Amino acid sequence: MCGIIGCVGCGDGTLSTLLHGLSKLEYRGYDSAGVALVGDGSLRVAKKAGKLDALEAAVEERADLAGTVGIGHTRWSTHGPPTDDNAHPHQDCTKRVAVVHNGIIENYQSLRDELAESGHEFDSDTDTEVVPHLVEASLEAGRDPEAAFRDAVARLEGSFALACVVEGTEAVFVARNDSPLVLGIGDDATYLASDVPAFREFTDRVVYLEDGEFARLTADGWSVSDVDGTLREKTVDTVDWDPEDTGKSGYDHFMLKEIHEQPRALRQCLQGRVDELGGSVTLEELDDLDLERAHLVAAGTSYHAAVYGAQLLRDDGVPAQAFLSHEYATSPPPTEDATVIGVSQSGETADTLAATREAQRRGAETLAVTNTVGSTMARECDHVCYIRSGPEIGVAATKTFAGQQTALNLLTQHLSPGPVDRDLIAALRDLPSDVQAILDETDAEAVGETYLDSDAYFFIGRALNYPVAMEGALKMKEITYKHAEGFAAGELKHGTLALVTPDTPVIANVIGDGELARKTVGNVKEVEARDAPVVAVTDGQSDVERYANHVLEVPETHPRAAAILANIQLQLVAYHTAAKLGRSIDKPRNLAKSVTVE
Incomplete structure (x- = not known):
């Protein structure tokens, strides 16, 4: 590599x-x-x-x-x-x-x-x-x-x-x-x-x-x-x-620069694709794609985006599953009428290329969701949807994950059989300004400093916030070298609770005030009862703040967009923790940006 x-x-x-x-x-x-x-x-x-x-x-x-x-x-x-x-x-x-x-x-x-x-x-x-x-x-x-x-x-x-x-x-x-x-x-x-x-x-x-x-x-x-x-x-x-575009522009690290580039990157992703007045999403490059069933294949950060995208499709009535590409390539399920969607920042990820190639060998239609124009996956797949995030230099993906989340929202709206969600279109329109508001007002640095010496970090969320929790944990692991784990909040009581102590902060994504939020608040109470500190990432609609030691706020918006915003706060927590620990943030040990070996 x-x-x-x-x-x-x-x-x-x-x-x-x-x-x-x-x-x-x-x-x-x-x-x-x-x-x-x-x-x-x-x-x-x-x-x-x-x-x-x-x-x-x-x-x-x-x-x-x-x-x-x-x-x-x-x-x-x-x-x-x-x-x-x-x-x-x-x-x-x-x-x-x-x-x-x-x-x-x-x-x-x-x-x-x-x-x-x-x-x-x-x-x-x-x-x-x-x-x-x-x-x-x-x-x-x-x-x-x-x-x-x-x-x-x-x-x-x-x-x-x-x-x-x-x-x-x-x-x-x-x-x-x-x-x-x-x-x-x-x-x-x-x-x-x-x-x-x-x-x-x-x-x-x-x-x-x-x-x-x-x-x-x-x-x-x-x-x-x-x-x-x-x-x-x-x-x-x-x-x-x-x-x-590949310089630091005065930032201490490429990663911080790229976190702050996300409003612009998301505008680029949305430009020419969203018509709020007409209530439509247009991806002309995918007009001839008919999606009946989807297998999303990816690895690393892109896998978390794939889990998020599969949930979006299922919520809109399209049978969809996310697979780790290295497992899919060697033991694929029957493709039948499935469109195989390869999600890869670089478009060169060897495991994901192997998965899409195996899908093509079996006769499946393939779609690449990638950032890199001219990449192997973009050229080989039957269709391509670019996320338009611009060059990303930091090894730990930030703006490309948000770009993948946003592009998968557009893809779902374009391909799903139901009507376009006008509330979501309005939320996507506001997404760049909502991200900017978080960047301007976040307390993530204080959170990072408070829990700098923690033994481990647990990230929890439900539904669309489950992959965000996994991504938050991955960011923490990648650049701080600290143990972190992200999982569905309901799994907390099925074993992981044995590891919860006063030295293991739990970062909980709690969005909205519906059943999922209420259940997640219940999980927060479980860890609070065991003296674990709680950081709540929330839009303020639930009462999770009552049980949290720290609160990281996101603007109130559509639940699908809120999951993108929650991720921004988790990126910032990981960054500031790593910075205070003096880690090599842009070039973490043992890691490579583009994983071109299986």
Whole structure:
């Protein structure tokens, strides 16, 4: 997983371009970094475990590290711990070949054994290292560098995005299978990356590679071909966001900036799709989709959005279930007449891609709900609904979760057989201003400080607020490294109550004054009786405030929109707790932004 950068045509600026690209890929999560440069007939490599500043320090000591063609990588460990030897790029025995790789090579052990038997020696624990040795073997057999690279790729099984350079050849050779790669087309240079932010400062023109495609980047330009070497015509798209969108804009962390960007992100999601006067929701891209039954597949934060979306559909009379995509991919239920909806922020989540592909193999119609234009899921699914949240850099998803919730409301209103809910349309219209009111008035920082030393945190909610509770707990876990658990409020008494103590605050989402709210207040009383502190996230319609130590208010609105607002308060509690603990908020340990391995 993690980040690849490459460039050709940057001249003396090649190394700085690579380092800049790696800095823009840090948000994906990583534990080592490295670069390889080709120039003047030589290949030079530098790589270090740790953060990017460790590599930058090593580079400063290397006067010989120069070239006009280069590749770089940030690694998130899968095979072997984060060490200098396990960092990418990896080389062959002769040190003529360097390779960077995202994904997992499933048959690497058999290839490694075969290569070792023929005399190849390995320096790392990684699956990636077999690739440069395979290239080396083909070069020794008389193949030219591009043919040798193709020979190596033909031996691989698994998922990969690969970039390779060879000493004496001023070109980058590229291949993709089940892991994202995009080319950046500049006026005088060509770029390669796992994600657009790596080169967006230099160009807004992009070419998305498909599975099974190869690319060759040289000073004369670029070309894309298939497995057989046949050239392919590719569309050059334009990225419609500004490089400054990926900066912190004065905020201490990307996560805080992105929490505060949510009013704008939600306006973008709603724009042109909601007509309050006409009482309608329009998703023109889905006009030909007929939804009778839905299976929503997702992982992580997106799974919580899928649980929320499935509840919306069921409430509107559409049979719907949410599934963890990695379970669905390996043991799917009968699809029958179900439309399979893949929910993924990046559109590249390996587990969710596997689920939608399995659904297509079984003949099901598929829909992608994603933020990333041109992503693999957006291209492969039969339909796509974009959430329009803009680039999200923080590893912990914030504005994209709110965007998914909002888009799923639009989707439900567009596709459900019943009449459009005019009250909901009015609530969606007000959603950006309601979010802004929370951002302006929240007491989340005080809550975070009060319970900083807690043993654990329990988040509870019912119906639409159940997935919000799960998401609140996930945010707390991701960025504070504290134990947190989110579950349906009714489950509190079925075991978890044994863990409730005065040192385990319970954060309760209590919206409205109906039966669900009253039952949740009953759960709050259960923990209050055991001296657990209570934080109530509420719109003030129930009497939960009487039993709460702290109250986080949300504007009174439609219950579906209120669940979105409650989530904003939980994001802020997690953020302020992590900030006061001094955590690495934008790059939490062990985590990656786009999970491109199964």
